[in-house]
Amino acid sequence: MQAGPGDRTAAGPHAQSSLDGGRRPPMNVPTTQPPRFNLIDEPWIPCIDRAGQRRELSLAAALQEAHLMREIAGESPPVTVALHRLLLAVMLRVYGLQDETVWEDLWRAGKLPSEPLQGYWAAWRERFDLFHPQYPFMQAVDARAKPKSVGTLLLDAASGNNGTLFDHHTDADSLALTPAAAARALVAMQAYGLAGLFLPGATFTSAPCVAGVIFLVEGNTLFETLMLNCFYPENRFIPSGSQDRPAWEMDDPLLPARTVPLGYLDYLTWFNRRILLMPEVRQAGVEVSLMTMGPGLRLDPLPLEPMKSYRVDEKRGHVALRFDEDRAVWRDSSALFRLHNSGYRPPQALDSLANLVLDGLLDRHQMRRIMALGMASDQAKIEFFRAERMPLPLEYLQDAALVERLAQALERAEGVAQQLWGAARTLATYLVAPNQDTGEGRSAQREDLDQLMGGWDIQRPYWSRLEVPYFRLMEQLPSAGEEALAAWFTLLRRTAQDSLERVLAMVENGPRGYKAAVQARQQLAAGLAKALPFAEAVSSTPTGG
Template sequence: MTQLFSFNLVDESWIPCVRANGSPAVLSIRDTLAQAHTLKGIAGESPPITAALHRFLLAILHRVFGPADYDAWAALWEAEQWDRDALNAYLDEWRPRFDLFDGERPFYQSPDDRMKPKSTINLSHDRASGNNPTLFDHHTEADGETLTPAQAARVLIAGQAYGLAGLSGITQKFTDGTCAGGIIFLVEGDNLKQTFLLNMIQYPPDNDHFGVHTGKDKPAWEMEDPFTPDRANPFGYLDYLTWQNRRVLFHPEQGQNGVIVRTMTMGPALRYDSSLLDPMKHYRADKKLRHVAVSLNENRTFWRDSASFFTFYDDIKENARPPATFRWLRELVEESVLDSHHLYRCRAIGMSKKQAKVFFFREERLPLPLAYLVNERLVEKLAIALDKANTLAFDLVQTARLMGMLQQLPTVEDRGWQKQWQGLNVNAKGSINNWIAHTGMERAYWASLDIPFQSFVVDLARDEEKALAAWYAQLRQAAQAALDQAGEYVGNDGRSFKAIVRGQSYLNYRLNELLPKKEKTE
């Protein structure tokens, strides 16, 4: 087959990076890995692209460097940069397999004669195509889109990882990619090399870190045919990180300013066993499925559940399971390879989906003191602090219900109002709940805690007593501000005034029950 175009990912610039000074840089695979110790990180145009690029590059690093055990990991950590000779030898050996438009074996692609050509917009979750609404970019399937080779490479890697289950136009259906459900947790170091290593588990992995490994394990580009045999279980972690969920084939063409990609064929391919646990995801216990990946909630920031991410159990079959990458870091701290006093950061990347439709994708960040991975008492303190924040949020809603009842229902008595609430009809409850939602008090409460929690989770690992006192003071302040906001939506008559007074009284009661008494200042 005659090859008209070429774009080799090993040496062409296509990975969006951030330098140490914050300036952007688009680099090749070779340069990204060679300069990783000088780079701040990778920043794709969307959270799924960012996560997918990390996992793709991790597959290369695992293939070249392992690490086989704690000592091997420690040696990589202590080295200033990656061994360029080892990297270059590998990239040079497999360089032909990284050409996006190779005539025989285009990177991450395969023809599918069952499928008709369609717009490349179908690979992107942030564009309107099929069932997907427009999220950020306002291209639509009817409009089509034009991709540069660099854009096409990024979209292709993300599309394989984040593909959604659904109809394909033929009997065989599309299935979810390995990243489509749950949150991908990425631990961030002080530079990109550290970030990669902090997410590199032992390789070959044991069952605690990844449940499958065979002698056939290799990344997709090394396989003669990554779709054969048709399988639900990967050969191992490298096969999993480069899992070919779609048969995609780009149709490159010459544009006015260079090579462009507008159309492709895309058909369903490998379907993975969803019971296999991803090392970068957090799982909650489930009686039926045993483990279910925790997902981002549109109305709930993930830090509110952060204590569970650090809760490790001996019997992993019956309990929630934090990311295996966290488990590996815990082992490194216990082996004195890493210091528990070190502070890193955690990125949580995920999306909300249903019936082949993406509702949102989001990235959240959280400080990660390594002390939480090895200090169970510290995690318990964090869990208690978060529980008090959640309880206070419930109390705020109860306070607002009391205020709403006193405003809207003249027969309500101060005493026993909770029982009276249970006896209200649907319309009365709906009216009061609508008023509560209109005030936005609960949203305001949680929003006011976002930034303080970032400091609290760090301070708690340093000085528990001082950090908890500051956190409880912040909870009081946030609750009072939320109540004051609700008060702005109350009328000016006597009944409304009574509602405010009784609401304040009830909140004060709950604050004093829930939190330590405020210290009096002289």
């Protein structure tokens, strides 16, 4: 059992932060009825149970009943990620789990034992009160910050510089959040806050989960998901020192002033923002419409995030895989399994899974899933959220040759996509300049070609049709091998041809269109012969016009 609030080693009970003149100011609410919302007891974590029903659980229930829940279902991928990280921080603190024997005992039990949790809640209960007058959960005041709409806290809301596509709230709107919604927004902001200007001479810095896809291994229950993502050996990637603990155990999470986490628990609960919710007791209950927010702790240098996937660039160092609006994550999925390749650093959970398989704690023939979660941002603006799921056959974690075959399948798909683009370029060229091959008449201008091809968007249907078959390939490749690869190559060829034919159906009839279509089909046939194994590339060329 971890020490309670009486054992304070980082900062004494009277320690002061330079910007708040004390630990916490009194809340601006009636003193006769101070609001309370203890995250241990109050429902606020959205989950899907094993029957498919949506339920909101308290922090205690989410952990105690994790074996009865299928998954966490936040209102956005960043919220889902932040809630996982919070639960993982509690689990690691309460159960340790740095020892494989402890992990194995919990895994075989199939659920989390209640006694350690109950002891922890008893020791730290007041620190989980969202509106505690001195220690509000994951909050701190910045005296420089003026009260503003709580909409600023919502990553999916339009506020300030962050205008989103489907949200039409503005800073001037009277937006009010329930305590449950405010708590979710709070933990999400601490994990996903973007860099930007606060005041002259003071800036916000990016939170740990920004700038990269977060990967979580998914089990059959929430308990399994948490267990499969919480086994981190000591002193790896983010070492844990003797002072390491989650933010809520610190009298002042901003002290000691630091740019390097005290350890993994400090990192999981990193205080990226000084946020202070301002609750109001209204007739309908407690609501939050105002808050203050200022910069918190700065990570420097930015550590390698254990939940991200990196490739190693000679000049740029470790480069995290990011979401791309035009590129699904599965197209880069082979990199996730390159556990022993110096050019990559996959998510640490996969490395841990490989060790569990090697030690016989997990069957290498099991099928798990992996979630890719997060958002894409640019210049302090959120562009989109995304959540993807992929199958995760554990055999890929033990067989490097199998990973190479999967990489080959993806490389062939990329090669075919390039040839498809080339055929479309040829089609556009001959539509714009029919005499391109004779040198007579006008030449095709790049701007004209780009405009014409932009309307076709020829690669989008190609890739969208490959996603489900690729997941099937991932599942079949360990057992079917070359047969599965051959079927994949055949599918690539057929999908490319179908994609070109879809565009050709939109092309005008007549000599110009017919000539352009012939040239495009010939271009694609030649390109497929280069991009695919010869036996799979040989096929009759479509004759439609």
